[in-house]
Amino acid sequence: MTRTASPIHYSWVVAAVTLLILVVSAGIRSIPGVLMLPFETEFGWDRATISMAASVNLFLYGMVGPFGASIAERVGIRQTTTGALLVILVGLVITPWISQPWHLVVLWGGLVGISAGMMAGWLGAVVASRWFVARRGVVTGVFSANSAAGQLVFLPVLAAVTHIWGWRTATGICAAVIALVAPLTWRFLRDWPSDVGSTAYGSSEADVPAARPRPAGNPFSGAIATLVDVARYRTFWLLASTFFICGASTNGLIGTHLISASHDHGIQEVTAASMLAFIGIFDLIGTTGSGWLTDRFQSRTLLTWYYGLRGISLILLPMAYDAGTFGLGAFIVFYGLDWVATVPPTIRLAADHFGRARVGTVFAWVLASHQLxxxxxxxxxxxxxxxxxxxxxxxxxxxxxxxxxxVLTRMIRRSPDLTLPAVVVATPLTAGARPA
Structure with missing residues (x-):
């Protein structure tokens, strides 16, 4: 397929569609935080019961990601992503008829968790790696801010709609949005620049691969093989361990419970949702800036600062609630700038240590620990x-x-460990490679 010259490089078209997918999917996944109080009121379910569905969703979202990445490496990004969006649409359409806790766990924990996981993490990493040479760090930072942007767009609206018209109307709006995004994904998303007769943005002749890698074989065994390959190296486990803590301190705690915690302190749901949205605004700044910094400074040093500052902000959060508006405002700015700033340097470390050929699957396994x-x-x-x-x-x-x-980030090696080939083979990946 060859395209005529255009003032806009097609890499930016793919980036825009990818960002739309990430924003919408992140917004959809944030719904349980808005629906926790309405479910508690209408059905009498306690927060531990509702949290179980959110927990299953987060778990499956992470664990399915490596297999989604492996499938996409074989059948294509467009096919995998569009299919996942359509399954989420089915889940949203069914949601208004739930009446039992197990309905919520199976539907939102299972169906939506698995289908969202098919696009988990790897999509932005793969698009940035394949479609960009110049501006790769910045693009990665923008993609990494998708969770914040999803909250920014969806949470205040969904909270207001839920407050005025009820939670069923809110889920209906989400279904309509997915119904619009899915065909746009199929129309514009492509796997490689060569699919549209182009090259990656900012690439030179030396950057263009002689042959486009396309792994063969069972995608599920391919994902497991990648895990086996990288599990021998200390760097992988350090990235996975720190990202486990990243997930615990962001999506799992603040993303799921901030609205309920704020309600405990007398803050209305819509106001609390707006707080999350403002966290999203500052995260857009912080994570995009993190991408810029990742292009210029050591990634492990950036991670040390990010995790340390986030830890301080969470330890001080109870005092911020007691301090009222000023204290919460300070927390929103401080924590928001750090929300997912860890992602660009983590992706860079994964690519630098294990190569770009399978960075999607490698990062998806790291993201799986995040979701755990x-x-x-x-x-x-x-x-x-x-x-x-x-x-x-x-x-x-x-x-x-x-x-x-x-502390753990200081233990990550400075030098790369190995480079994974695009196609899974039975022989050792790199001659002489040694576990770190």
């Missing part, structure tokens, strides 16, 4: 709230974990 952390804290924070009547212990625990993550 998110799932664990999403449930644990709800259980602690039921047991003790507040979220203080959850905030302090997550803050302490972030300090641990800051």
């Amino acid at each position: 952390g998110a799932a664990a804290i999403a449930y644990l924070a709800g259980a602690l709230r039921v047991a003790y009547g507040d979220y203080e212990s959850a905030f302090w625990m997550s803050g302490a974990l972030c300090i641990v993550a800051a």
